[in-house]
Amino acid sequence: MWDFSTEPEYREKLDWAREFVHTEVRDLEVLGVDRDTLLRLEEPLKQKVKDAGLWAAHLPPQLGGGGLGQVKLALLHEILGQAFYASEVFGNMAPDSGNAELIAVGATEEQRERWLYPLLDGTLRSAFSMTEPGAGADPTLLTTRAVRDGDHWVINGHKWYTSNGPSADFLIVMAVTDPEAAPHRRASMFVVPKGTPGVRMLRTIGTMAEPCQHHLNWSTGDSEIRYEDVTVPADHLIGQPGEGFLLAQKRLGPGRIHHCMRWIGMMRRAFDMMCERSLSRYTHGSLLSEKQSVQNYIADSAAQMHAARLMTLHAAWTIDQVGASRARTEIAMIKYFGSRALFDVVDRAIQVHGSLGYSTDLPLELMFRQARSFSIVDGPDEVHRVTVARRTLRGYQAREVPTEHIPTRATGARERFAEALEALSLNH
Template identity: 65%
Template structure:
């Protein structure tokens, strides 16, 4: 097997251009985002989006026939590492969540009519979307427990249920809703996906849920994590996305690449926090020396560098495996990076905030926002504990139970003596 850690020069040039654009043009937007408002933000990034499209990097996660580049997960991962340095960079490159994931679903499972009505306007920025799956009454990490129902009624489906954390649900033009269409089927074949126009009667937006990451009541302008009640929502039969009972299958196609992109964006956040940690260590004087001379700070720097390097290599390897062997082969690798990468992000941001003291805790720096974002990372796309359990189960399938330790380990003193005698005899024979 050949190993190559280099990036081809042509793509490296694209990455360098991206890094410069994000740092020079997108980072400054963070300081004035609230003043810009949603409409002002869209106007501000329009020239940047035009530059991205001219470079052929717009919606790069999609196949070429839909305007993307058909990049594999390794290249997309390297791009997302750069985009992760700012919460607004993905919008500039046409792959902001949840629209990016929803566009992948529509590209994968959408009918020609659904692509014409929803996918193409979504890519053009004329429509906004939401993904509506999580429910307050059931464990979010176990979607087999979903209670929202979709019942066939002639040439229509009727949806009833209660959802929350449907990101952008309050400002979306359409929602992709996961609902149980066959409660008697096998657990992973019970649910289907449906496209629901937001103005369909019975779609009741209850509220946008304030969170640790976004505690302020500003969602009316930007959209947040919506709580939605679907009450006798009647949609045509052709609103079914993919086949009946294929909801989980379609979701897995979305989640695998999405988790890789999450982890690489987290590395972008980590690197930005790490840079701030190092700069602070060199510029701050306390108790007779620079902070960079303190052993604790040196340990933080070394540990952070090691953790980020490990997370980066693990994530790119998972991406490489998905590119070469498919999503199923990379399943364990993706679960590994999900919980490992989330904890690396939290550790690095925590250290950077700590070294900045009161300044880090204040909103004068982006560290406090990074800290709140990092805590949510351990819940997104499955809690850490669920991914650890999945990894352990996958690993244990390669072992068999034994009443005694492996045959490679002597279990009694006489066994060890007998083996030692055999080795001595073999050495004597060779002499």
């Protein structure tokens, strides 16, 4: 029996979060201020979240989080998805939230003191440096190397699309430490402070969501980086050598639940705007809400949104029951289904708003550009479909079809059909 219910005390917290996001956090989107000013304006809002007991809710209580479990987290992230800066204000901003989970799982207490707790306090920012040119979505193709040299590791390689690279105080770098090991035991994770000699920030990468390389009002961008004889102490290794893939999976599994629920929150915002527009825009003799094509948009969007929400909550519930490793099919499924649903809902909302939806006067155009990226980030949708197909097929066995009988059965069917037609014509 699936159960997505929560106790009354937590529902009150969700009600508070919903009101807070709608009345205070959304206001940050229209100010048009630079990044430093934005961070200063966020500080009192972050304190309110901490006072409400919802700061960094994805972490266990001993690390300053809520220890909520995935269903409760999913319901919170659904609310956070309705405002662009809400995740940051609630201490759940990617990639910091995933990096915090990674450090919490794999780091020593000394490493937590140095990196995790300042990250949770918001005094440090982090970056995740895994993707490489040529490797794409296959981490077994990584070529960045880390070689042990006495009490240090020396890192050399080229990373592409390092999340949050421009503003990070430290980077978590995935590098091959044993090229002869099995594919998923070759790599390890390292903490590399930003100012370490040999860390070359080549550029900030412009994207569809951030066509200008230094956007004022969204995220801090992604970097292309070269690591040239970057030397870090041995105690900057997270976990044990060869655990890089294991740590990456622990980081990404629950994180995808949070992403998908934030997408549902974004869908809800776009959906609400579409419905309100349809009831207020009069054209060609009637309201948009009275036109069948718009009604189809609304009905299809409601169905996709509802399905994505239930699938994501079920995946969260499954993690709570049996752990992320046994919920891989559910996690993979919601990633590609949710990203497609978000794209479709936002696209329809823009169409209903016409030129207004295409303009920057509304947040829909930014939602659309963000939505397009979600089919790529956290693993391309095609990779997740392969995961679902392979894991589904494990429950089946091949069966041989007795091909020698197919012509006989087909011929018999044709003969019976011809006899039926003949009888029908005689009766008439």
